[in-house]
Amino acid sequence: MNRGKSYDDKVFCIADLEANALGRLPRATADYINGGSMLHETLRANNEAYDRYVFVPRYFKDVRKVDTTTVCLGKKVAFPVGISPSAMHSLCHQDAEVATARAAAERGINMILSTYTNTPVDVVAGELGGMALGQQLSKVLDEGINQSIIDNAEAAGASALFVTVDCPWLGRRLGDYRNSFAPPTDMPFPSFPTDVDIHNLSTADQRIAYDADLSWEKVRALKGRTKMQIWLKGILSPIDAAMAVEAGVDGILVSNHGGRQLDGAISTLEALPAIVEAVAGRVPVHIDGGIRRGSDIFKALALGAQHVWLGRTVLWGLAYKGQAGVKLVLDTLYDEFQLVMALNGCATVAEIGPHLLARRHLDGSVVPLLLSREARL
Numbered sequence: 001m002n003r004g005k006s007y008d009d010k011v012f013c014i015a016d017l018e019a020n021a022l023g024r025l026p027r028a029t030a031d032y033i034n035g036g037s038m039l040h041e042t043l044r045a046n047n048e049a050y051d052r053y054v055f056v057p058r059y060f061k062d063v064r065k066v067d068t069t070t071v072c073l074g075k076k077v078a079f080p081v082g083i084s085p086s087a088m089h090s091l092c093h094q095d096a097e098v099a100t101a102r103a104a105a106e107r108g109i110n111m112i113l114s115t116y117t118n119t120p121v122d123v124v125a126g127e128l129g130g131m132a133l134g135q136q137l138s139k140v141l142d143e144g145i146n147q148s149i150i151d152n153a154e155a156a157g158a159s160a161l162f163v164t165v166d167c168p169w170l171g172r173r174l175g176d177y178r179n180s181f182a183p184p185t186d187m188p189f190p191s192f193p194t195d196v197d198i199h200n201l202s203t204a205d206q207r208i209a210y211d212a213d214l215s216w217e218k219v220r221a222l223k224g225r226t227k228m229q230i231w232l233k234g235i236l237s238p239i240d241a242a243m244a245v246e247a248g249v250d251g252i253l254v255s256n257h258g259g260r261q262l263d264g265a266i267s268t269l270e271a272l273p274a275i276v277e278a279v280a281g282r283v284p285v286h287i288d289g290g291i292r293r294g295s296d297i298f299k300a301l302a303l304g305a306q307h308v309w310l311g312r313t314v315l316w317g318l319a320y321k322g323q324a325g326v327k328l329v330l331d332t333l334y335d336e337f338q339l340v341m342a343l344n345g346c347a348t349v350a351e352i353g354p355h356l357l358a359r360r361h362l363d364g365s366v367v368p369l370l371l372s373r374e375a376r377l
């Protein structure tokens with residue numbers, strides 16, 4: 001019997017991995033990672049949005065070789081996937097962000113480091129094997145702390161600052177409330193001064209309270225504070241996307257923080273087309289949220305994203321087997337994506353487009369998004 005391709009005797013897809021990984025973590029940690037805010041409407045919507053699109057494949061194409069490579073943050077990457085910032089990788093594995101970065105380097109993709117990393121940015125940069133590093137910034141009230149995060153990232157060779165805009169206040173994560181979740185008291189947070197107590201999420205220390213008054217002025221000012229590219233992470237409205245381009249940002253990451261902030265917010269895949277239209281090719285548009293299969297990557301690209309980023313899947317890999325587990329996630333998604341490209345008749349990433357999708361509507365109708373120019377001729 002053909003058991004299919006796997007690098008592991010238990011994991012053939014990301015769903016296999018999720019189940020296995022979560023069982024290895026303490027309940028409160030698993031809930032922190034997998035949970036969203038409130039009733040998880042947006043968390044679910046991120047996944048379900050992908051199921052509403054179906055493929056309209058083209059055949060009679062030469063797919064003997066399928067080239068998945070593309071360019072992200074100025075680097076050639078093995079496929080259009082990178083690692084989104086997530087806090088505290090040491091919750092999942094003792095090698096923490098080092099393991100994640102090594103797996104990214106092995107697979108030839110880029111990584112964004114969280115403000116709440118447990119590993120200093122220069123150490124992570126040193127493990128990335130020349131792949132691009134992004135630094136995520138949760139802008140806090142103390143400008144000295146913000147500037148040191150920016151300066152350390154720039155000194156470590158990071159090429160882009162991803163400013164998270166969807167978190168002026170932390171979302172209401174009921175699982176964390178119920179579990180009284182808090183990071184272990186000895187957990188390091190090297191982005192912050194040691195006298196700041198970050199372990200208590202409801203800390204009253206105003207230095208690390210989120211800047212709840214982020215403005216376009218402040219975004220413009222950031223451009224003068226670093227040579228790194230400035231990206232905004234968490235954009236959902238085409239109005240904000242257009243204003244971001246006018247403010248001079250270098251790219252937009254469509255995200256709702258994996259459903260962890262505003263519950264009831266639009267799913268990222270549903271938000272994407274209007275943002276792509278508003279941006280009109282002036283800067284790259286990337287997306288994260290709910291990506292669990294190679295087919296999800298393909299659909300996001302077909303709807304206009306140039307690149308996707310992974311949140312929880314990477315943490316599941318890390319919890320499963322450290323660096324090897326993250327590599328397993330990336331290899332699985334790589335193989336799935338390459339196959340979906342071949343089965344849709346795409347030999348290169350540039351051939352992926354909306355003509356290969358139809359949308360399933362609530363009344364049961366399935367409507368092709370558009371006929372390709374080729375087909376109209």
Ligand SMILES: Cc1cc2nc3c(=O)[nH]c(=O)nc-3n(C[C@H](O)[C@H](O)[C@H](O)COP(=O)(O)O)c2cc1C
Nearest residue numbers: 033084085086087114164257258288289290311312
């Ligand atoms: C445990 C966890 C921690 C996260 N920490 C951060 C963070 O520090 N900064 C940030 O901008 N986003 C953070 N995110 C959001 C991710 O960057 C990303 O937007 C989201 O996980 C994508 O959705 P997905 O998990 O469905 O792939 C976190 C997500 C998770 C699951």
Ligand SMILES: CCCCCCC(=O)C(=O)O
Nearest residue numbers: 087116183198199257260
């Ligand atoms: C120890 C502080 C964790 C801050 C929250 C990180 C985050 O953005 C998340 O979604 O969780």
